[in-house]
Amino acid sequence: MKVKKMGYAVVCGSLNMDFVCRGPRIPKPGETILGYSYRTFIGGKGGNQAVALSKLGMKTHMIGCVGNDVYGDEIIQALSSQNVDMTYVNKVDVSTGTAHIMVEDSGENNIVVIPSANSKVSIKMVEEAENLIANASVLLAQLEISFETVTAFFRVGKKYDILNVLNPAPMPEGGVSDELLSLVDLITPNESEMKLLTGIEVSDMDSFKAAATLLHKKGVNQVICTVGSTGSYYRSDKQCFIQKAYKVGAVDTTCAGDSYNGALITFLQEGKDIKVAMDFASKVAAIVVTREGAQESIPTRSEVDAYELARS
Template identity: 40%
Template sequence: MARIVVVGSINMDLVTLVPRFPVAGETLLGERFLTVPGGKGANQAVAAARLGAQVVMVGAVGRDAFGEQLARGLVEEGVDTTHVTTRDDVGSGTASITVAEGDNQIVVVPGANAHVTATQVEAARALIERADAVLVQMEIPLETVEATVRLGRAVDVPVILNPAPAQPLPREWLAQARYLTPNQHELAAVLGDAGDTDFRELMRRAPCPVVLTRGGEGAWYREQGEPLHQHGFSVDVVDTTGAGDTFNGALAVFLRDGLEVAVRKACAAAALSVTRLGAQGGMPTRDELEAFLGSRAGA
């Protein structure tokens, strides 16, 4: 059983389903509204837990109704929340998500996530030292992300840095990450590129190994030499929210099997996740993933 530590955000997703995206200034009648647990950190923690990993979450929620619900939901998914703090001074993070035609638009309000600290990361050092992989994203303060990456390198535990939402990152500490897992837009932003450079060239320029997601096309990955391609899996798309988080959670869980195997299983898990509604709602169990891969053997 893989041991995973996730350092990241915990949000309540406020999801609205509409027939199409409204234009600026337009009022549009929605089809459905629901609240579901989210946040890139929590999503990746749940994805890893459902795939059979022992998962510890390092994060923060507010002392409010959302915070209580979010923390309880993680525990019910089997995630250890010992290192999730409850803040009295701010509310829990939220993400307002509009879903239309199989795609989504998202606005995130960090709330308590803006107060996840490097001190919390250091407090989890013993767990990180014993972990098979650490996941961290960019919905928490940058100094906390940096502290996580540096600690992982110091104790020789692979840190998977998912740079979303993307921003330019210092190459010096970016090089400390074991893997960077952007999409094409995020990779360009991280490296300060205008966005007109071929993604494979950007992968070669990155100061650390890159696993780049390409939606339905699958993923490209590079440790040394030329980037390699893992094809995607054809499925009926219902909601793409959380697909990237599912990919990252699965990548961490199966990393012990080698990068090639981990990327293939991560692509399959992400494909399964888009067949159901909600960031966490579509995340597969290990049995579901193995059955799916078995049905696509040789594909």
């Protein structure tokens, strides 16, 4: 596993203000239903993953953009309070990105993201942060910013032999470029993203192997596919297995995948075996779905330890 121990992470990605409403179920197309609560949370996949890394014990730097508005100020303050270094977060003259989230009683959700300031995260910003990136142990990106910027970010990671981790969410219908995939060391799609990436629906180990093989051929060294309550599949050139999920009563699945990525990387950075890291990530995701909100739902390391004790 290509990870420099005791290093830091750099996350290049989105920063949003989340507007969350709850109701008995997600409405059908054209349908109006009555909800019963509304709240705002600090979110964005990039910000969520940076907070997860930091809260779980890894020094973390963020590259991103917010608007020159009250939401941007709140986001910078909130992530700074979680010890995420925001030096490379720029304020730009468009509105801060937003996410509009509907959560139903089962805990499932649907999300509409308006990128706004996130569309300004540029190749130039990556170039300006090259010295920071060059000394990192791991780079993490998502797809709520431009492909071109993510590609440039991972080119720098490849140049300095740093672990490049891509959480390919949200995945567009057209997929991602072969160049981007060739720069990725570890990719972490869920089952729907895996289908968009490969055209294969992951329903069992055989279908996962077939999908992972296509990604290996494009240069991706390691593939993890998360499949909700089923768990997560892993494949590299050395091993292939499924890691079971922890069964809990879900309240809100927002941020579960982001927290999984942060937890996984934290344990890998500490030199843990991939199976141990995936088990830890599953525990963190299990805690997250029992709580409401995005970054507020991410546990600290001590809370994960307490969860483990309660289950023993």
